[in-house]
Amino acid sequence: MEKKRTAAPTGRLARWIAAAAIGLMALVVGAPSAVAQGSESVEGQTYVIGTDTTFAPFEFRQNGELTGIDMDLLRAIAEDQGFEVEIRSLGFNAALAALSSNQVDGVIAGMSITDERKEIYDFSEPYFESGVQMAVAAGNDEITGYEDLEGKTVVAKTGAEGESYAKSIAEEYGFEVKSLDQSATMYESVKAGSAVAVFDDYPVLAYGIAQGNGLKTVTDKVPGGSYGFAVNKGENTALLAAFNDGLAELKANGEYQQILDSYLADPTAAAPSNFFDLLVKSIPALMTGLWHTLLVTAISFAIAMALGLVFGFMKISGNIVLRGIATTFVNIFRGTPLLLWAFMFYFGLPQLTGWEISVWTAGVLTLSLNAGAYVAEIVRGGIQSVDPGQLEASRSLGLGYGKSMQKVVIPQAFKMMTPSLINQLIISLKDSSLLLAIGFTELLYQGQQIYAANFRVTETLLIVGIIYFIAIMALTKLANYADRRFNK
Amino acid sequence: MSTVTEQSSNVKIQVKDLHKSFGSNNVLKGIDMDVREGEVVCVIGPSGSGKSTLLRCLNKLEDITSGKVVVDGFDVTDPKVDINEVRRHVGMVFQHFNLFPHMSVAENIMLAPVELKKMSKAEGRERALELLERVGLREKANARPASLSGGQKQRVAIARALAMAPGIMLFDEATSALDPEMVGEVLQVIKELADTGMTMVLVTHEMGFAREVADRVVFMADGVVCEQGAPEQLFGNPQQARTQDFLSKVL
């Protein structure tokens, strides 16, 4: 099959940008020590291997540890052949970019062997035969084959082989194909009944079922592409040979099948068994996400306050140009969706300017400009709500405009603004979850990563929701306390 | 400063052919008025005749459309004049007090002297207490304005206006927003101030008070000075029909 998760073009772009960022990082840090080009023996060597971040069951994190079929196979082969591996979890496209620039020696990432790729990489023997399979809800006894799909809707992954296969037979069997982005959401929609069946990569599907996603397969797998381990063309030949030798050895001694079975057959292998277990296992990643959420919100809101003060004052200024600029700013950022700016800053701006824009920079820009527009309106409203007599009284005492604003008007305006500002802070915190669309590792993003690996969507979302709720309640209490303290 | 003998005829405020319009609304249509040092001038007239506007032109709270206003030697209409400097010589008391609600009574009074670096905080507070003593509210120094009665608020506002030791005081209907039983205490303070020789312009509806305290009464109608003179003359023997008509309604 063509590589999974071809997904939306934005996703591909994100990975290329991440690849570029990682390339730059590696340049700064210095090339890895163990680029052992074409050496005679692999024994005792250390190889740097790039892989994807999350593509269950091939590579994913469990309790912080990188695990999965690819990881287990690679480690077993390395042990068998007597070399060491240093694994870098870079993301799919980033790993390939790192390979091209010799920052890693090889890539194993559930990667299909294609003719296109064969022109730039040398592949090992296929280590996994993939293919598409159809699954339905575990309790569904009506759908037992394609002929039962007449008039029904099925889901498949955007751009993946499952989608093209489903579409190729849709007319023949008279069903409709709806495309979704993630395996986890596809499985949820089958369970929820909005689609009767899902077409997905067989290993992903099998793993999901093994994790207890509540589905069952009802058709045979349609043979598809096969996965291989890749090195740069003509380089690391010894490593490639060792991989092939080790793979053959594992297949012969049964260890290969054992590894596959542990992910694809045993339904209790890796799944967190109950809600509490899931909670304990997901908390570390979710806390990292919460920290990123709070940090990006705090930084963005501080900038938004500064922007809001400047533009808020410009909005009430007597100067028509300043007023025009401020009004334009506010209208632009209030009148367009936040997500649009996230994409614009993360994908558009680097292409327009050639600058490196990190996901943090893009996230902070997006949130602070959006919140800044609202804060500007809050500031304008706050200042205008102060009785003009206050400014007059201060001016009549001989205090200048700036001093009068600072000592008399702003303190009163700020008091009136506080509830709206707290409100905006909370909105910004919640809005920061939209940044998951550009791969910002905030709380909801971490939740997605977790259910992408264990398919327990509802429970994971419930935990994420509770964390958001507690964080926002705490923030509200804190802000109200500060309000009472300083705005007596 | 002029010589001591000429002091009483020393002109503190000079208004010449003052025009003020808001858009196409001509509110002041050529006002001429002089106020000598130590003089107490009361401005009366029907609502909308431009009394407040005139007063607010004196310290340039309103931009002046045309004409000339000289206050304490400063030409207010000169664009190069430091208006903040001028305002320090002119205290103003508003109908609605306009006390700063987020500051204590003493802080209201200290604000200008301390912020304008005329005094240290301690000196400023000392001065605030003195002024509060003068308006009979020393014990309210640490109170918030919101906890005061209307009469007390206006007395604090007067103390605040006096903080920069101005040579001129402007009052715009200082008692109009007060309950009747509180009018007296505020008028008393204003009267004491007048007795110290302060130059004052008061816009007022209190005809009895104007008659008692004013050296001169100015009757305004439709944006012009219709008639002026000593109180007993203007109230006792008004010359203009407009004045007679107005007085017959308010007295």
Ligand SMILES: Nc1ncnc2c1ncn2[C@@H]1O[C@H](COP(=O)(O)OP(=O)(O)OP(=O)(O)O)[C@@H](O)[C@H]1O
């Ligand atoms: N800021 C302003 N913008 C536009 N018009 C104004 C403004 N201030 C005053 N005016 C107008 O100027 C005219 C005179 O107002 P002003 O307040 O000076 O009258 P007044 O004699 O003080 O009346 P009152 O006894 O009711 O206080 C009124 O017609 C008023 O509507």
Ligand SMILES: [Mg+2]
């Ligand atoms: Mg008035």
